[in-house]
Every structure is written in structure tokens, then in C-alpha cells.
Amino acid sequence: MKSDPYLQRLNVHLASAQPSATYRMMDRVAARRAEGAKVISLSAGEPDFDTPAHIRAAAIDAIGAGHTRYTQVAGMRALREAVARKFQLENGLACTWQDTIVCSGGKQVIYNALAATLNVGDEVIVPAPYWVSYPEMVQLCGGRAVIATCDNNSGFKLTPEKLSQAISARTRWLILNSPSNPTGAVYSRDELRALADVLLKHPHVLVLSDDIYEHLIFDGAEFCTIAQVEPRLAERTVTMNGVSKAYAMTGWRIGFCTAPRWLLDAMEKLQGQQTSGSCSISQHAALAALTGPQDFIASSRRVFQARRDMMVEALNATPGLRCDTPAGAFYAFASCEGLIGKRSQGGALLRTDEDVALALLDEADVAVVHGSAFGLGPYIRIAYALDDRALQQACNAISRFASACN
Known part of the structure; x- marks a missing residue:
């Protein structure tokens, strides 16, 4: 029995809205990993550090003290x-x-x-x-x-x-x-x-x-x-x-x-x-x-600045990419204009920055988010909130991918 279309009618504002491009990429990463791929995800906007110990302890103490209402x-x-x-x-x-x-x-x-x-x-x-x-x-x-x-x-x-x-x-x-x-x-x-x-x-x-x-x-x-x-x-x-x-x-x-x-x-x-x-x-x-103690802020900032410097240097050494040095946050917003119009080694025609992001995931096992989802293309957003080893592996994979495009 078919459902009445009237019952499935959505709020007009919700029906016209778009789902988050960031979470769509995270879903793709999860699907690729379920297939066995070892994807390095540079798509999520969150620090890779653990929450500081004194903050976690305060939460545990709050539970023990019954602050659960x-x-x-x-x-x-x-x-x-x-x-x-x-x-x-x-x-x-x-x-x-x-x-x-x-x-x-x-x-x-x-x-x-x-x-x-x-x-x-x-x-x-x-x-x-x-x-x-x-x-x-x-x-x-x-x-x-x-x-x-x-x-x-x-x-x-x-x-x-x-x-x-x-x-x-x-x-x-x-x-x-x-x-x-x-x-x-x-x-x-x-x-x-x-x-x-x-x-x-x-x-x-x-x-x-x-x-x-x-x-x-x-x-x-x-x-x-x-x-x-x-x-x-x-x-x-x-x-x-x-x-x-x-x-x-x-x-x-x-x-x-x-x-x-x-x-x-x-x-x-x-x-x-x-x-x-x-x-x-x-x-x-x-x-x-x-x-509580605020030393975590300064220490994490130093780590992110070092990662930024490594990431920007690697991106600017990659054919087809160009990246200005960001002054804050933990994102590199790299132009991929030099790759547009080319074809990847896997045969994908790179007509847009979204094509670049999807090909990077499918062929290089690196997840980024296309810049046009943020209102400006052709760019890719790279979150460098991962450890140095994973970031270096990702940079190498991006470089190999871009170098093979023609």
C-alpha cells in the first residue's frame, strides 16, 4: 500500500535546505572504511587530542556527586x-x-x-x-x-x-x-x-x-x-x-x-x-x-601551528595546488585550480573541486571537503587536526595523486 504523499510533505524550509557537505564526506569515509580501505580523513573539524584530564575528572566527579538532573x-x-x-x-x-x-x-x-x-x-x-x-x-x-x-x-x-x-x-x-x-x-x-x-x-x-x-x-x-x-x-x-x-x-x-x-x-x-x-x-x-589550568590551549596551539607550516609547505610543493598560509583555526584552504580540466590516473575527469575531492578519496584514500560547499571554488578544505605521521602520509598521497593527473 502506497503512503499518502501528503503525509510525507516536509516543512518547506527544510525541504529546500542542503545536508552538511562535511558530514556527507564523513559518511563516505565511513563507507570506504567499511569496505576495508585505510582512509586518512582530513574532513572533520575537530582536534585529535584527548580532552584534558582535569576536565574529564570533573565530569566523573559530577556523576559521582549526583549532578545528573x-x-x-x-x-x-x-x-x-x-x-x-x-x-x-x-x-x-x-x-x-x-x-x-x-x-x-x-x-x-x-x-x-x-x-x-x-x-x-x-x-x-x-x-x-x-x-x-x-x-x-x-x-x-x-x-x-x-x-x-x-x-x-x-x-x-x-x-x-x-x-x-x-x-x-x-x-x-x-x-x-x-x-x-x-x-x-x-x-x-x-x-x-x-x-x-x-x-x-x-x-x-x-x-x-x-x-x-x-x-x-x-x-x-x-x-x-x-x-x-x-x-x-x-x-x-x-x-x-x-x-x-x-x-x-x-x-x-x-x-x-x-x-x-x-x-x-x-x-x-x-x-x-x-x-x-x-x-x-x-x-x-x-x-x-x-x-581550571589553561596550559592546554598554548600547547595545542603550538602543535597546530607546526602542523600548519608542514601542510602549507607540502601543498605548495604539489603540482596543481596552491595554498596561502592561514592565520588561525586548523584548516588549509587550497586552490586546486591547476587540476581542473585534467584527468586522474584512475580516469576521473576533474571538472570541479568536488570531482577533485571525490577522486582523492576513491584513488588516494584521503578525504577532504570541496571548497564550493563553503561557497568558493575551486578549492579544497583540509583539516590538519591529525598526528604528524598521518598528515605526512596524507600529503604524500595527495602529491602522488596530483602528479599523476594529466
């Missing part, structure tokens, strides 16, 4: 106080614990903010290259993503001119991500100042600053967030962060933000009907992360 929707007060101190001390933001919310990952922070404010026809400026979820979240919330393409001539960063051109009467949000996924680009204080000057002329535009890679910034560069550079924007800015990248806690699913109270109230109301509070054990672990 619901928390307040917006998070435990002790954690929110720690979040507020983090924003005060590290980012120079004037906030108290009441000016924060804790969510089940940074992704939920962003989604809650958009879902609480977007109506049909509202526009969100998304600089490209972008994290794959930004435009899809906008779509799911009924808005329209306005893509502002930023190529390597601007260091993959939004310029004041492009921002001015993208703003309209319907603009509701600007999303900024620094350091960037996928490019590793970092906005300087002066660059943020120039963007802030444009935003001050358009008081109807909210700002979402995704700072999740804040502590992964290299070469001694200074990290700044836009509400810190221009405090007058704080009343319409969500400054989002979390513990996933800085403390190798991706699976713990804790994100947080500071934002204006009217928006936090709306986000809490939404979250109360959606997931309620984040996992209580994860919140205790996050509290230990923010208040």
Missing part, C-alpha cells in the same frame, strides 16, 4: 558566571552572568539566535567562504542568505565596500567568523574597526560573531571580536564561543554566548521548548575547562 534552561549559574568572566577578562566585554546563555554546542547558539529573530523575507549577510551550516540555518529559519564573496585578494575577508553593497532594508544579520572555517582567515583590529564603521550607519543590522576558534590563532597575532573593538555594537551583537575547539571537547556539546537581554530572553524561551538545558555533566566539565 535538569539544570536551568540557560545553564547552571556557576557556569554562566565563568562564561561572563571569560568574556570580561579575555575579550574586554562588559557582561554579567545574566547576559549569557549556555546551549548544546555553538551550533545551537547560532540557530537559536536566528530562529528567534528571522521572519520570511529577512536577509542575512554571509561572507563566503563560509561554514557550511550558516546559509542552511538561515534557510531553515525562513530567511534568505545574501552571500558576499570574498576571494584571496582580500585574504578571504569581508571588506567595508562589500559589506555596504550587501546591506539592504531587509538585512537582519551579519555573520562574522574569525578565525574562519574554512580558510583560517583572521580579522585584525583595524579590519573589524572598518566593518564596525559601516555597521554604525545601519542600526537595523544585528551582528553574530562566531569566535569558536579564538584560541587557535598563530604567529603571535592578536585576537579581537567586533563588540570589543566597537562597544556601541554590543547592544546588537551576539558574541558566540564554546569549549569544543579550545579544549578538544567537540563531543561534549557546550556552546555559549553573550548578547543583549531581549535576545537572550527569546533564545531561552525557544530553547525551553526545544532541548531545555544542556547536558548537566557536560556543563560541569565546561566549568572545569574555563576555571
